[in-house]
Amino acid sequence: MQSTITGKAYVLGDNIDTDQIIPAQYLTYNPSIPEEYKQFGKYALSSVPPSQAGLPKGHVPFHTKDEFVSDYTIVIGGKNFGCGSSREHAPIALDAAGIKAVVAEFYARIFYRNSVNGGYIIPFETPDRLCEKICTGDDLKIDVAAGTLHNLTTGETWQLSPLGEVAPIIDAGGLFPYARKVGMLKV
Amino acid sequence: MPAMTMTEKILARHSGKDQVNPGDNVWIDADILMTHDVCGPGTIGVFKKHFGQDAKVWDREKVVIIPDHYIFTADAMANRNVDVLRAFVNEQNLPYFYDVGTDKYKGVCHIALPEEGHTRPGEVLFGTDSHTCTAGAFGEFATGIGNTDAGFVMGTGKLWVKAPPTMRFVFNGNMPPYLMAKDLILAVIGDIGCDGATYRAMEFDGDGVFALNIEERMTLCNMAIEAGGKNGIIAPDQVTLDYVNSRNLRKKSYEVVKTDAGAQFIYEKVYDVSTLEPVIAKPHSPDNKAFVSQVSGSKLDRAYIGSCTGGKMTDFRAAAGLLKGRTVKIDTFIVPATSEVAKGLKTERLNGQTLEEVFLSAGAKMGEPSCAACLGGPSDTFGRLNTPISCISTTNRNFPGRMGHKEAQVFLASPLTVAASALTGVITDPRDMMQ
Numbered sequence: 209m210q211s212t213i214t215g216k217a218y219v220l221g222d223n224i225d226t227d228q229i230i231p232a233q234y235l236t237y238n239p240s241i242p243e244e245y246k247q248f249g250k251y252a253l254s255s256v257p258p259s260q261a262g263l264p265k266g267h268v269p270f271h272t273k274d275e276f277v278s279d280y281t282i283v284i285g286g287k288n289f290g291c292g293s294s295r296e297h298a299p300i301a302l303d304a305a306g307i308k309a310v311v312a313e314f315y316a317r318i319f320y321r322n323s324v325n326g327g328y329i330i331p332f333e334t335p336d337r338l339c340e341k342i343c344t345g346d347d348l349k350i351d352v353a354a355g356t357l358h359n360l361t362t363g364e365t366w367q368l369s370p371l372g373e374v375a376p377i378i379d380a381g382g383l384f385p386y387a388r389k390v391g392m393l394k395v
Numbered sequence: 396m397p398a399m400t401m402t403e404k405i406l407a408r409h410s411g412k413d414q415v416n417p418g419d420n421v422w423i424d425a426d427i428l429m430t431h432d433v434c435g436p437g438t439i440g441v442f443k444k445h446f447g448q449d450a451k452v453w454d455r456e457k458v459v460i461i462p463d464h465y466i467f468t469a470d471a472m473a474n475r476n477v478d479v480l481r482a483f484v485n486e487q488n489l490p491y492f493y494d495v496g497t498d499k500y501k502g503v504c505h506i507a508l509p510e511e512g513h514t515r516p517g518e519v520l521f522g523t524d525s526h527t528c529t530a531g532a533f534g535e536f537a538t539g540i541g542n543t544d545a546g547f548v549m550g551t552g553k554l555w556v557k558a559p560p561t562m563r564f565v566f567n568g569n570m571p572p573y574l575m576a577k578d579l580i581l582a583v584i585g586d587i588g589c590d591g592a593t594y595r596a597m598e599f600d601g602d603g604v605f606a607l608n609i610e611e612r613m614t615l616c617n618m619a620i621e622a623g624g625k626n627g628i629i630a631p632d633q634v635t636l637d638y639v640n641s642r643n644l645r646k647k648s649y650e651v652v653k654t655d656a657g658a659q660f661i662y663e664k665v666y667d668v669s670t671l672e673p674v675i676a677k678p679h680s681p682d683n684k685a686f687v688s689q690v691s692g693s694k695l696d697r698a699y700i701g702s703c704t705g706g707k708m709t710d711f712r713a714a715a716g717l718l719k720g721r722t723v724k725i726d727t728f729i730v731p732a733t734s735e736v737a738k739g740l741k742t743e744r745l746n747g748q749t750l751e752e753v754f755l756s757a758g759a760k761m762g763e764p765s766c767a768a769c770l771g772g773p774s775d776t777f778g779r780l781n782t783p784i785s786c787i788s789t790t791n792r793n794f795p796g797r798m799g800h801k802e803a804q805v806f807l808a809s810p811l812t813v814a815a816s817a818l819t820g821v822i823t824d825p826r827d828m829m830q
Contacts (some may be wrong), residue, residue, distance in 0.1 A: 227770070227795065231796075232770040233771055233772060234778070235774055238476065238479065239440070239542070240436060248730070256795070257795050257802070288709060292525065292529075292792060293525045294522075294541055295523040296541035296542060316623055317593060319527060322544070325543045325547075383543055383544065384445050384547065387551075392422065392551070395446055
């Protein structure tokens with residue numbers, strides 16, 4: 209697990225569902241093929257309605273310099289991030305776009321499992337409604353071990369919720385390495 | 396032994412424990428793993444990466460592969476994905492593969508699973524699709540998972556699960572003829588919100604539930620995920636057992652599990668179905684609830700009847716009852732969930748006409764069994780919203796872009812409400828068309 213995650217914030221609202229994260233027409237790519245995995249980065253967050261994309265102002269493109277990788281590193285969301293389908297392509301799209309962590313009030317359970325078990329991004333939870341306190345483009349730093357989020361642009365610091373029982377899985381790098389570590393998997 | 400809910404009991408039995416409490420993390424044994432054309436290739440990739448190119452699935456009798464999402468399309472990548480499934484099935488010699496273009500082809504996986512006898516009370520079903528929770532209607536623990544989890548199950552037959560607390564929804568009273576299970580579940584989702592059951596089981600109970608046929612019970616459980624539920628579940632009764640036994644061709648034994656008296660629920664809500672009105676979910680969330688009467692008259696461009704939650708015989712029977720002898724005012728798409736349903740539409744008659752004839756003579760368009768436009772899909776998908784139009788649909792999600800165009804407006808409602816609205820071109824309460 210990385211000890212710190214730094215980069216720019218991309219802020220979204222509540223109920224960002226998996227269709228907004230990766231629209232269904234792109235699910236024809238096979239994430240097991242590295243060249244196709246890259247494509248998910250290109251279409252990440254492409255169905256977020258423009259007025260809701262990059263809060264508080266909205267209408268902020270997720271990609272500018274590179275068509276596959278975003279300029280942003282940390283996504284800030286509100287409630288129920290990742291609701292909807294079970295498509296693992298959703299955390300994959302964020303990972304392929306260069307996102308390292310999402311910080312949201314809470315997650316839909318399948319998206320949360322997929323993020324953790326696939327080892328794509330760290331899904332942090334926050335007791336604060338940070339999607340109304342952080343602006344798209346703010347420079348952020350997450351201290352993973354301490355569970356703190358620093359807004360380097362404004363000087364504010366927030367305590368994130370502990371990763372709790374999924375911390376060992378995130379630390380191992382996902383379900384397979386974790387299962388090997390605890391003896392559930394011999395291969 | 397302390398009292399447990401059905402969900403807790405099933406998880407306990409599948410983890411070799413006497414008792415499981417909400418919040419416990421347990422490794423459980425899977426009875427069935429289902430995957431399809433959208434998540435199958437990724438799952439197979441995960442399986443081969445971690446278990447080896449020559450690895451075999453943990454139990455070939457327990458892996459079910461049902462292509463259903465992107466089937467009737469010229470999209471080369473979508474067709475390639477079905478080829479990936481074919482190659483894997485051949486290599487593993489899997490007995491349960493419902494291939495496109497063969498007489499085994501079924502269509503939507505959540506309806507195909509029970510039709511083909513892969514759902515049984517007391518079992519654990521994992522599927523790479525969020526609507527796997529549909530099978531809770533058979534009294535089993537059924538939940539959606541991603542590719543990594545599914546790849547793990549494919550190799551080991553096991554997965555860790557956090558035991559959810561159970562919310563109980565009791566429906567009492569006699570259901571009036573203008574209501575369907577879709578109205579009940581849209582009412583629940585609207586009341587608790589699309590995150591109201593996050594990390595929780597939703598158990599449906601009460602005489603109003605047990606008066607429903609098995610298809611309507613599937614509609615209730617199907618949309619548990621729309622409230623964030625980990626699973627939806629209904630205790631098996633004679634209706635369940637009659638259905639399961641008639642389909643359980645391999646005579647696999649199973650054990651009926653029911654919630655103990657005195658089991659703890661984290662939440663309970665009681666509905667009187669005799670007084671409920673038809674419910675609709677407005678754009679852009681399944682919890683954006685209104686009574687149909689509150690939004691009636693809103694203009695529509697399209698009506699859509701299909702999907703795992705709204706494309707079963709019960710759904711089409713209800714729609715046909717309203718469409719019979721009348722003409723639709725807007726483009727109306729009919730998509731049977733499975734080939735069995737499609738066959739039913741060609742054979743079941745209403746006053747002399749088959750249901751398919753009823754739909755065609757009303758001016759509706761008929762599609763092939765598959766997920767079709769429920770989730771948008773490739774641009775040539777039957778019924779897909781390629782422009783920002785307004786659609787009323789019997790499907791289960793209306794998030795932005797779900798059925799295609801991200802500015803399209805999608806209203807979710809029962810087949811009765813959708814059929815009534817198709818006839819007028821505006822949102823219409825089915826009671827207005829049933830006199």
